[in-house]
Amino acid sequence: MTRQSDFSDLLILGNGYSAHLAAIALDPVLPVRSMIAPPKRNVGAETLDGLVGQHAHSHIFLPRLEQELERIDQSLLPAMADHGCRFVPGSYRLSGDAPAGSRRMFATRWQFDEVVETLFRQRIQTRHVDATVSGAKTEADRITAISLTSGDPIPICPSTLVLDATGTKSPIMTTLADTESGVINQPGNVVYITQFFRGLDTRARPLPDPLIECPHDFGAIAMMLYPGAGGWFSISLAIDAAHKALLREMRDREAFMSFCRQSPHVAAWIEAAEPVGPNKIYINPRNTWNVSVFETGAAPANYLAVGDALTTMLPTLGANCSFAATHIRIIRDLLADRAPHLHHAFSTAVNAEQFAFFQKALVGKQAADGVTPYEASSQNRPIKRFKRRLRRLLGQDRARIIKQLSDSSSL
Ligand SMILES: Cc1cc2nc3c(=O)[nH]c(=O)nc-3n(C[C@H](O)[C@H](O)[C@H](O)COP(=O)(O)OP(=O)(O)OC[C@H]3O[C@@H](n4cnc5c(N)ncnc54)[C@H](O)[C@@H]3O)c2cc1C
Structure with missing residues (x-):
């Protein structure tokens, strides 16, 4: 069985959020010798067109992430706040002492990645x-070389712990998972279409509460609006994949915008800013649970995986970045405690902390027949609107807001 004392150093595969956070968290217990990943494209506010894949879509960051960052290193949250990324109450109606489960970090994906990468560069010296x-090539149950798409394999000392943070298409995890019956890999049957906006002018009038007033269930389409820093925000439509004609229609920017404008709350945001670039599409994110490769002895003894290489859930839950932080904190604690049976201890902890939440993600809703117009939805019946307004006027809406945010906090 693997013992922490077997490991002399750490090799991280990947160069994304999970890789950077893992390096920051694990280097104090196991030095990061090097990282292997293709050159990074510089993307962000100035090069929005270059954004691809998941990074081109709305992101929200849940309280589980706040708690994990605090547990990993107490200096991380203040350092992120210095760079403009901080957790705050998830509703304008709540104050600073709102319960933990109702907090959120509002940032675009590139703003969040930039901050984590900056902290990584400030704290970790490693060879890239x-x-x-x-x-990977294995001998006697250990990885002895990392194969590359170009050039010779890189030899690995059997005492090096290889940490896989290469995301959903991890070649090593894909091979391991192929032969593992306990692995779960299900299509999400949903397609995301996202439009970014910038230049938000909040001086003109206060905008509707983004997480409370703006989300809307249209049946075959769910709409969400997430603000970022610096006047950015995005609107995403999660569309049942079965509705092909709808998907095609919503790729048209004007059709997308006029669909979103049905909601007066979302329309107020759209009027306050400019859309940037064409909308972006992400087809069929999956629910995957690869943890069982660490339960059965299938994985090489000097191999672990974190982030999307280990688990993914439907993006509407907004939970994956916080789940990656949990994987990383668990590994840090196991290495620090010199856990004797690393794979067993890792899979047991991940199962105990995350599987129940993952199972809820699997219980997808039935595909709706079509789209219910905004005005016709049950939550917009005049009596319901009146009651909402009254509760707000009387200051009685906070308990509901806290419950709504806490129910989706992933804690
Ligand atoms: C539409 C959508 C919306 C989402 N919204 C949210 C949200 O609101 N909140 C949230 O918390 N999460 C959200 N997620 C999930 C979140 O984006 C991912 O969980 C997160 O990016 C995972 O980070 P990662 O570092 O594990 O993987 P990735 O971000 O995929 O990074 C993988 C890294 O590995 C590198 N790499 C890939 N292949 C190789 C290889 N073969 N060799 C070497 N390096 C390689 C890549 O270059 C990259 O640097 C969303 C996902 C989608 C699809």
Whole structure:
């Protein structure tokens, strides 16, 4: 069985959020010798067109992430706040002492990634190898070399712990998961279409509460609006994949905007800013649970995985970045405690902390027949609107807001 004392150093595969956070968290217990990943494209506010994949979509960051960052290193949250990324009450109607479960970090994905990468660069000195991993060679139950898509394999000392943070398409995890019956890999049957906006002018009038007033269930389409820092925000439509004609229609920016404007709350945000670029599409995110490769002895003894390489859930839950932080904190604690049976202890902890939440993600809602117009939805019946307004006027809406936010906090 693997003992922490078997490991001399850490090799991280990948160069994304999970890789950077893992390096920051694990370096104090196991030095990060090097990282292998293809060269990074610089994307962000100035190069929005270059954004692809999940990074081109609305992101929200849940309280589980706040709690995990605090547990990983108490200096992380203040350092992130210095760079403009901080957790705050998730509703304008709540004050600073709102319960933990109702807090959120509002940031675009590139703003969040930039901050984590900046902290990584400030704290970790390591060798970066510009290459794409294609697999691993093993001998006697240990990885002895990392195969690359170009060039010779990189030999690995059996005492090096290889941490896989290469995301959903991890070549090593894909091979391991293929032969593992306990692995769960299900289509989400949903397509995301996202439009970014910038130049938000909040001086003109206060805008509707983004997480409370703006989300709307249209049946075959769910709409969400997430603010970022610096006047940015995005609107995403999660559309049942079965509705192909709807998908095609919503790719048209004007059709997308006029659909979103049905909600007067969302329309107020749209009027206060400019759309930037064409809308972006993400097809069929999956629910995956690869944890069982660490339960059965299938994984090499000097291999672990974090982030999307280990688990993914439907993006509407907004939970994946916070789940990656949990994987990383668990590994940090196991290494620090010199856990004797690393794979067993890791899979047991991940199962105990995350599987129940993952199972809820699997219980997807039935595909709706079509789209219910905003005005016709049950939550917009005049009596319901009146009651909402009254509760707000009387200051009695806070308990509901706290419950709504806490129910989706992933804590
Ligand atoms: C539409 C959408 C919306 C989402 N919204 C949210 C949200 O609101 N909140 C939330 O918490 N999460 C959200 N997520 C999930 C979140 O984006 C991911 O969980 C997160 O990006 C995972 O980070 P990661 O570092 O594990 O993987 P990735 O971000 O995929 O990073 C993988 C890294 O590995 C590198 N790499 C890939 N292949 C190789 C290889 N073969 N060799 C070497 N390096 C390689 C890549 O270059 C990259 O640097 C959303 C996902 C989607 C699809």
